[in-house]
Amino acid sequence: MGDRKSATGELTNGLVRSNPLLVLMVGLCSALAVSTKVENCIFMGVAVIFVLVCSNVIISLIRRFIPDQVRIPIFIVIIASFVTIVDLTLKGYFKPVYDRLGVWIPLIVVNCIILARAEGYASQNRVRYAAMDGIGIGLGYTAVILIMAVFRELMGTGQIVLFEKTIINFGTSSMPVIFIMFPGAFITFALLAAALQWYQDRRKPEEGGGS
């Protein structure tokens, strides 16, 4: 991580330069699994942003209180608590979404993105930056799964259904179903990662392949 210290810098950092999925390539399993439906991704993204920001803020607040030797258990307890809060709230108020996201909400606990930000960023930086970092990384994650979901849902089913309304409809017959399934997730992801790399290389040719 660099030493840049501007709140907006931290925000945009997560979107492009340190995009958790396309650049750092962490937290991929949930992204590949959830991105079959745009609607799922909206909720998943909000859940991840919420957990990321809350855990980042709390960890940054108590960073001097946390002994080094037991920091990982403490991080996990804090993250797991926020995940459980999200889990219970979705179960109570958004039952259909909760059913569809299934195990992926509880699994946010072990999402590498969140632990990595706690360990690598929040535990070493001031609250303001930790919060911005959480928002930035969270938005980066959400943006990527949304793009993936739009592509996959459209290619795989020929339509995008959002909150029980069909937003786009190509006609549902003879679409390549593979995009809805796991091979399609990998193909879509690889295309996006390549596109971002290409874009960055073109902008800063002297930096080449990054760090």
Add this chain to the structure above:
Amino acid sequence: MFRYVLSLGLRLTLVCLVAAIGLGLTYSAVESRIVEMELEERGKAGKEVLAPLDAKPQEIDEGELAALQEKFPELVSVFEGIDENGNLVGYAIVVKGKGYSFFTMAVGVDMEGKVSGIEVVQHEETPGLGGSVVENSEFLYQFIDGGPEDFVLGEGIDAKTGATMTSRGLTDGVNYTLEIWRDITLKGGQ
């Protein structure tokens, strides 16, 4: 050394304690809402599958349900279908099943063991494949008015191409509810 370990332990305990209190508060705030949502979801499905019989669902009492669940672990809930004259005309049985992934379905069965309606309450089947089978009632229509004999996939029930597991899972699910129906009605019932 001892004091050092104690300090680590205490700090970890303190964090856990605060987290536990926070979670306890959250849970007590949403608990009633969660139970309500689950009941509403099942009740809605029960109403829909009993609608062809012009009956309203009424959940059987907890003791009875628990006794049935001991025999049928995948059973979620049973509703009695009561028509406008107060007669028992059928049952709506909600069970869990497994296709390619897990699902919950409600099946309405009348007193002769004929299927009056099927509704998949919740599922995690692949969108576009198994998902389109459970959401599209074309496949499910095949069961209507069948029973009380078990359904056999391939004989009267056609599996959907590309969704064999889901088709099989749903067929097994319907057969399972018929088994439960047999158990309920053989006892003489009310």
